[in-house]
Amino acid sequence: MIPDQAMETDILITNIQLPGRLGETPLVKDCSIAIKGEQIVRIGPADEFSSVSGKKIINGQNRLAMPGLINCHCHGAMTLFRGLADDLQLGDWLNDHIFPAEAAHATPEMVYWCTKLAAAEMILSGTTTVADGYFHEQEAARAFSDAGMRAVAAQGVIGFPAPGVVDPADNISAAGAFIDQQQADGPLVEPAVFAHSPYTCDPETLQAAKALAREKGVSLFIHLAESRSEPEMIIGMQGESPVRHLDALGILDPDTVCIHCVWVDDADLDILAASGAGVVVCPQSNLKLASGIAPLADMLARGISVGLGTDGAASNNSLDMFREMDLCAKVQKCRNLDPVAVPASRILEMATSGGAAVLGREADLGSLEPGKKADIILIDVDVPHLQPMHGVDLLVYGAGKAEVRTVLINGQLVMEERKLLRFDLAETMQRVRALAEVVYRSNHSGAS
């Protein structure tokens, strides 16, 4: 970097604040960020930018720039079922409400519009990358792509008839076809495989899903050790716990991402750490379904790569990563009555660079540095509930989605001053409401 050489860039963010380092000044004022194509090319104090010009200038006054949040676990299309069945046990919720609703309503059209609504909600709350998993995932991929949002889109594999895959024997080939198509479609949406869980997929299916993921060079996601009763439900259980089951089947490696991991013992954690597998904790969903609190401090102490996820809107009911960070920090403190268990700064890391590592994207996502993708959110810090800002912990304990004013993904503006630029939000909400009417009527048939 030679500060005095003229540099023309695509977007220049001026007058912006950057998070300071811990124990130093809470915010560093008067900085700039230059973006060229998909990348950040320069970031730092304004005086290093005297010779940098930008085709578009964004005035960052009263704004803090931070890396876009990375939501490592979501089922975007489930926005349709938001609030449909609250306050229930995981088993009842899945078997009596969610699986039947999905069988009846999860059409390609539903997946497209409801995922697009999820994308809107996520962009509006500062998430720039999501790891999504559902059925008809090509429609989810199309929705993220149309919204300008970065995603890992994982096609669901499950051991019973599912939306779009009537015969479970076709699961693997359907996932393979999805991956081939998506890899041809471009870089913003990356494909993957989502094997639902060891209690809905038998060992052969799990191994076939992992083999496919290895063959195509993509990640395998799986729900794992979510509820206390999971071991009793596992099909063809090998070993003494869900983690040991997957280990025995050869599923765990650095390209496998295990979602939840609430009910894991020390031996399980050692296995996860040795395997290099990623873990995603979803505290809101785990609390709402009363699954429990994942042993996050123990995971981090072992060096396990951990990301944060919202899960789907049916079990949260929000896709807001700010809410997720706040709750994650607080609930960990009560797990062992230890207020220093996982400090706020560590949670912020999980929601950014930690998430990037879980998705194998630590080289180009998760922080604001030259050479990384320009996935940037601008936060309004001139609001009462962020006064005063003694430290950046307040981004976890105080900031909320409404302060996210402007969002760039892959060097492109996708939201400016809370206006989504890539698609018609009103149309999307209207489409989802119309679909929800049908769900509501079929659940309350006979009622007015």
Place this chain on the structure above:
Amino acid sequence: MIPDQAMETDILITNIQLPGRLGETPLVKDCSIAIKGEQIVRIGPADEFSSVSGKKIINGQNRLAMPGLINCHCHGAMTLFRGLADDLQLGDWLNDHIFPAEAAHATPEMVYWCTKLAAAEMILSGTTTVADGYFHEQEAARAFSDAGMRAVAAQGVIGFPAPGVVDPADNISAAGAFIDQQQADGPLVEPAVFAHSPYTCDPETLQAAKALAREKGVSLFIHLAESRSEPEMIIGMQGESPVRHLDALGILDPDTVCIHCVWVDDADLDILAASGAGVVVCPQSNLKLASGIAPLADMLARGISVGLGTDGAASNNSLDMFREMDLCAKVQKCRNLDPVAVPASRILEMATSGGAAVLGREADLGSLEPGKKADIILIDVDVPHLQPMHGVDLLVYGAGKAEVRTVLINGQLVMEERKLLRFDLAETMQRVRALAEVVYRSNHSGAS
């Protein structure tokens, strides 16, 4: 109410949605609310309003009306210390950080401006009534009054030199003078006494504070059973627990409000229920300081009157009751791994009518009914994260402060389309930032 008789009112809210009853339609559309003076005079379907006129009409399109939230525990002025000392044990936090910071910085000027900032944050997040407790409470009362916010303002009583009361022997008379002054000042801000806790006040002080409250006909607030180690710290312990201590001292009655009550056993809960004392749970603060999770389901099962509070911004770090409701609902589910423990609708009640009952105001606050005070908030339900709205649970699990668009308190508009109408928010933020600069510099003396 005679629908066809002409009625002129001050404010008429038209085209508004109201929460439906459980299991029925989630929202009732096309309703109206008429306000005359301080009160709601009519509320219901639009067709009952054909002969009602209003001096001011508020178009409620895409809005849901609900009662303003009641924050039953706050130390407004502590916004100055927001994020000053995160991730610490309660004892270290209080003794090494908060008490010294208060001794150095809690001046009358600080209490006024920092409470006004708190009022701004609360109104912007839909709180219309707060039970506040601090020192120099006359300045807090002035701030709430200037902001147009309803408050119970409780003057602090504590067993060591405190801001504004150098000699603890003067505590009770200072509180008495505050009450006399405030009772003369008008109805929006009601005075009360706040005895800090049984570990900072000896039995004589506690009894004198209660005697004063009884004499003046006001409530007594007290922090109680917050942390596991509290029994060891109590001065002159009588009985086997903090609750039994207060019971033995004759402090518990329907006009006493006990804050926190995390570490209470069955006998304590029976005593609280029999006494008629109110309880306020503060889940965010209790988690952040790793105090624990209050046994809310057991309290409600005994018919104890329970409200919800945010506590001060130093231990939360937000005064947002929506965040508090969401967390309260979720954390209760994990306490006994029971997802049906305290349903969302019950939490919503605690934050409205339940809080009114704790403050002895169930007759005129906490719900939208003719004859009650017009403390009303209008929520924007036309946002992606509230689509679809299968039920009003989503107000707890999904809604956030940013959706609060318009706020009426005591029949007066105090916020319209997110603009605060009663005072200059920018000036308030600037004043608090200037005060915070001093705190920050004195904490980092030597650093740049």
